Amino acid sequence: MIAIAIDDEPIALDVVRAHAAMVPFIELRETFTNAFEAASYLQKNKADLIFLDIKMPDISGIDFLNSINNAPMVIFTTAYSEHAVQSFELDAVDYLLKPFSLPRFLKACNKVYELYNLRNKSQADELHQSIFIKDGYEQIKVKLNDILFIEAAGNYAKIFLQDDTSLSTRITITDMQLMLPANKFIRTHRAFIVARDKVSKFDKTQVTINEHIIPIGATYAQCMQML
Template identity: 50%
Template sequence: MMIKAVAIDDEPLALEVIRSLAEKVPFIDLQESFTNAFKAIDHLAGHPVDLLFLDIKMPDINGMELLASLRQKPLVVFTTAYAEHAVLSYELDAVDYLLKPFSFARFLKACNKAREVLNADRESKNDNPPASIFIKSGYEQLRVSFDDLLYLESGGNYMTLKLTGDRQVLSRLTMAEVQQLLPADKFVRIHRSYIVNKEKVNKAERHRVHIGGRTLPVSAGFKFSLGPAGK
């Protein structure tokens, strides 16, 4: 799968670095590069791409404002010389954040993240249901396999994903947001704070289930059985 990309940076030298690195990545098709952000916006309006390599601090319009102006928003890898912009990139769900100057290995890692996210998105649009999802944890996008996911525990605006092997992933997600990501035939909500993987439940009782070495409550208003879609 080729990834169509555009690079935008007001520094010509920075664009040359991205062009030279992109030439070494066989699945990246860097179609255009721009030092003028407004010319880039005009181009993207008629030529949508999969991925932007986007500088944050630019004259006239910054990278976040440019991204917000696009009707069709591609994946974004932010490139910047300012470490304090990392938090902003996280809030905008960037695939990755590259702090200048960056190596080829770091650039390749960002490209691989973008490819994984695009592949997962395309799988979800096919007839075959996806076997995993990408979860944003800190500044990273992590692939979580449904087969490894035991249950999810909500705590305010954060969600803890409990995985096999005593592993866990913390993400800034609400219960409503995570329910939209999970297949309803595999995962069922049993409590205002818990969603369980039906295939991983060891024993189900009237008011509790046993899963992953823990006992979780089934609260009033929620039902659980081992039948289809939790019915």
């Protein structure tokens, strides 16, 4: 999926460039500090996605988007929250508030990829059935159906899989939750997320998945009614 980024701050473009390099299905082909140069580029070149800053000196990101015919999908990137409602009225796919983390960036890209496949009438979205987990310098694809539960370990998350193996990745449990679809996973405890369809039984204090006993925290007990 071809993307460009527009932001009048070179440092902000560096962040988008670094994050995009970690997303296998995004090809960030060009970056622009000048929105009018970007507009000229789009007249001659195809792009599926724009990472677009809102507050720029010559033209706002919102006005820029309104000026484009057949605009690509857009993820707004901005330090200001007050334009969120207006951005979604323009059918922006997501709204990233600076500074944003890699997991939050990845979640926005996942949404774009799903919409991209729907628009192109593809088969069932493969990404919707899997996530990419960073392991050292590699990104490992993990099928959502293979995940039993996730356990926090400081700034790491340990992912337990159906084949009795596990993966550890440097990400907080909260950021991990952002990467997972809420209809498939539920937080049971400040240190645990479980796959809804893998739960064999539960009561007020614990969940059972295979031979694993996972606690239910008081804060999350009410959420278990939606399991």
